[in-house]
Amino acid sequence: MSSEISPIQGFISVLVAIVLIVASIARLNGVDSREPPAAKPTVPLLGHVFGLLWNGTAYFQQLCDKNPNIPAITIPIFKAKTYIITAPWLLQAVQRNSRIISFDPFLSFATDRIAGCSKHAQNILREKPAGGQGGNHNVIHAMHPTLLGDGLDDMNESMIKRLKLWNDALAARAPMKIDLCEWCREVITVAASESMWGELNPFKSKVIRDAFWDFEGGMNALLLKFLPQLTARRGWKGRETLFNAFVEYYKADGTKSGSQLAKARWNCLHEMGVSLEDIARLETSMCIGLLANTVPTAFWFLFDVCSRPEILEKIRGELYEHAVHIDPETKSAIVDLADIREHCPFIIAALQESLRTRNTGRATRLVYEDVVIDNKYLLKKGSIIQIPYQAVHEHEKVWGSTSKNFDPTRFLNRTQRKVGGFLEFGMSPNTCPGRHFAAGEILSFVAALILRFDLTPTISSPGAPWNEPEIQPSSVVTSFAALKNPLLVSATPREKYQDYDWDFRVTRGSGRFELIMG
Numbered sequence: 213m214s215s216e217i218s219p220i221q222g223f224i225s226v227l228v229a230i231v232l233i234v235a236s237i238a239r240l241n242g243v244d245s246r247e248p249p250a251a252k253p254t255v256p257l258l259g260h261v262f263g264l265l266w267n268g269t270a271y272f273q274q275l276c277d278k279n280p281n282i283p284a285i286t287i288p289i290f291k292a293k294t295y296i297i298t299a300p301w302l303l304q305a306v307q308r309n310s311r312i313i314s315f316d317p318f319l320s321f322a323t324d325r326i327a328g329c330s331k332h333a334q335n336i337l338r339e340k341p342a343g344g345q346g347g348n349h350n351v352i353h354a355m356h357p358t359l360l361g362d363g364l365d366d367m368n369e370s371m372i373k374r375l376k377l378w379n380d381a382l383a384a385r386a387p388m389k390i391d392l393c394e395w396c397r398e399v400i401t402v403a404a405s406e407s408m409w410g411e412l413n414p415f416k417s418k419v420i421r422d423a424f425w426d427f428e429g430g431m432n433a434l435l436l437k438f439l440p441q442l443t444a445r446r447g448w449k450g451r452e453t454l455f456n457a458f459v460e461y462y463k464a465d466g467t468k469s470g471s472q473l474a475k476a477r478w479n480c481l482h483e484m485g486v487s488l489e490d491i492a493r494l495e496t497s498m499c500i501g502l503l504a505n506t507v508p509t510a511f512w513f514l515f516d517v518c519s520r521p522e523i524l525e526k527i528r529g530e531l532y533e534h535a536v537h538i539d540p541e542t543k544s545a546i547v548d549l550a551d552i553r554e555h556c557p558f559i560i561a562a563l564q565e566s567l568r569t570r571n572t573g574r575a576t577r578l579v580y581e582d583v584v585i586d587n588k589y590l591l592k593k594g595s596i597i598q599i600p601y602q603a604v605h606e607h608e609k610v611w612g613s614t615s616k617n618f619d620p621t622r623f624l625n626r627t628q629r630k631v632g633g634f635l636e637f638g639m640s641p642n643t644c645p646g647r648h649f650a651a652g653e654i655l656s657f658v659a660a661l662i663l664r665f666d667l668t669p670t671i672s673s674p675g676a677p678w679n680e681p682e683i684q685p686s687s688v689v690t691s692f693a694a695l696k697n698p699l700l701v702s703a704t705p706r707e708k709y710q711d712y713d714w715d716f717r718v719t720r721g722s723g724r725f726e727l728i729m730g
């Protein structure tokens with residue numbers, strides 16, 4: 213008997229194999245009728261895989277745009293399920309189930325993939341339900357009080373000293389051209405890191421500042437953890453450079469002159485038995501929390517204000533009337549941060565509106581156990597939840613039919629602290645502990661620049677000088693788009709009080725901003 217396979221037999225075998233593969237993919241992709249409805253991919257079966265590979269995390273928002281008015285969607289990819297949630301009333305259910313629907317696994321993921329910690333440290337830090345000792349919780353818990361009260365005041369005082377130096381340097385050289393993005397990055401990086409790590413702050417060195425931004429920009433490749441020395445060379449090199457600088461910092465007892473925050477992190481980690489090297493690694497990833505969102509927020513806020521002349525003038529007027537103290541005798545002009553907080557609601561509203569409209573990030577959670585939310589949607593154990601901020605921040609049920617417009621007044625006259633649908637600083641129990649510091653820093657930075665300088669783009673088309681810049685995807689740890697090209701602006705000193713000494717003032721005990729949350 214011949215053992216050769218005829219062409220027809222071969223064809224039939226291939227066909228049967230294809231049918232089996234398709235049937236098993238379809239079975240694996242199946243969605244329980246109690247789960248949120250499945251989003252239909254453009255290409256059947258593997259469309260979501262292609263969509264994610266091609267568009268990255270922006271794919272989640274694209275699916276929201278394609279499926280408007282659907283509160284929750286399932287993206288089935290083989291056995292793994294991702295649920296996208298966009299409806300504010302479902303977010304409250306997610307919050308209520310925070311023990312089952314948790315952010316913790318992503319903190320543990322970060323200690324491994326972002327920080328590159330040893331297995332020993334990972335075990336200490338990992339959440340208890342996953343077999344660890346829950347150390348990440350302790351660290352976050354230790355951080356919160358240091359970013360309020362005295363700890364916050366100290367950081368603000370240090371931060372404004374740096375801001376003054378940079379502003380004075382700009383005034384001394386102006387009129388001059390600056391790359392606005394680069395300017396925001398340099399000034400905020402120096403000011404924030406100085407207030408966090410004190411005299412031995414590693415970020416004093418430009419090499420370290422650049423290493424951090426290489427690390428941040430190379431994050432997507434780094435997270436894959438596949439031969440990072442080769443496949444994520446730039447990010448890996450940046451991280452290792454920064455890590456070595458923190459090793460030196462701790463060996464030199466740098467926290468002695470550092471903030472309460474830096475001390476609390478060191479003490480908490482050290483007491484749990486984490487080694488100096490691993491603490492240095494964790495501090496490397498802490499830089500992401502401190503800088504990766506603050507810098508782009510400062511840039512976009514500045515852009516949103518300067519590109520709207522009427523808003524710019526309104527803010528200048530408000531600041532002059534309530535927060536700038538002029539002394540003609542000593543020729544001093546002092547911007548008071550507490551006055552901004554207490555008497556300048558418009559600039560605070562504008563900052564929040566900028567945060568609302570510019571944020572392209574998402575909150576991510578893991579489902580530990582099967583759970584039904586809102587008495588309606590089954591979320592299965594092991595699935596990932598994505599909550600794209602843009603979908604939530606533009607939700608018409610919260611923000612009305614003008615939700616896509618930039619309008620700071622929507623944040624005025626709100627007496628309640630919480631409104632559904634504003635996730636800029638996270639939602640309970642994972643609210644951002646750094647929000648008051650970030651808000652104070654961004655407001656001081658922008659206030660001082662717009663009071664002292666006129667900023668005008670140098671490459672401009674007539675009549676529309678502040679064109680919306682082209683953007684490119686940013687790293688997954690950042691919630692804001694990055695610019696494709698530099699945005700060159702000319703900084704010209706304003707005549708008003710040009711020859712005055714400009715400074716800031718922090719009133720102790722007044723560093724907390726009543727930001728809208730949740």
Ligand code: HEM
Binds near residue numbers: 359502505637645
């Ligand atoms: C404009 C600047 C900032 C923005 C927009 C921002 C935003 C956020 C958001 C949305 C979360 C929650 C993440 C989630 O639920 O998935 C978060 C958490 C966090 N942020 Fe910020 N943040 C900023 C600045 C800062 C600063 C300056 C620090 C440190 C001083 C900081 C430290 C943290 C930490 C440690 C967490 C984790 C909290 C937890 O897991 O409970 N952030 N931030």
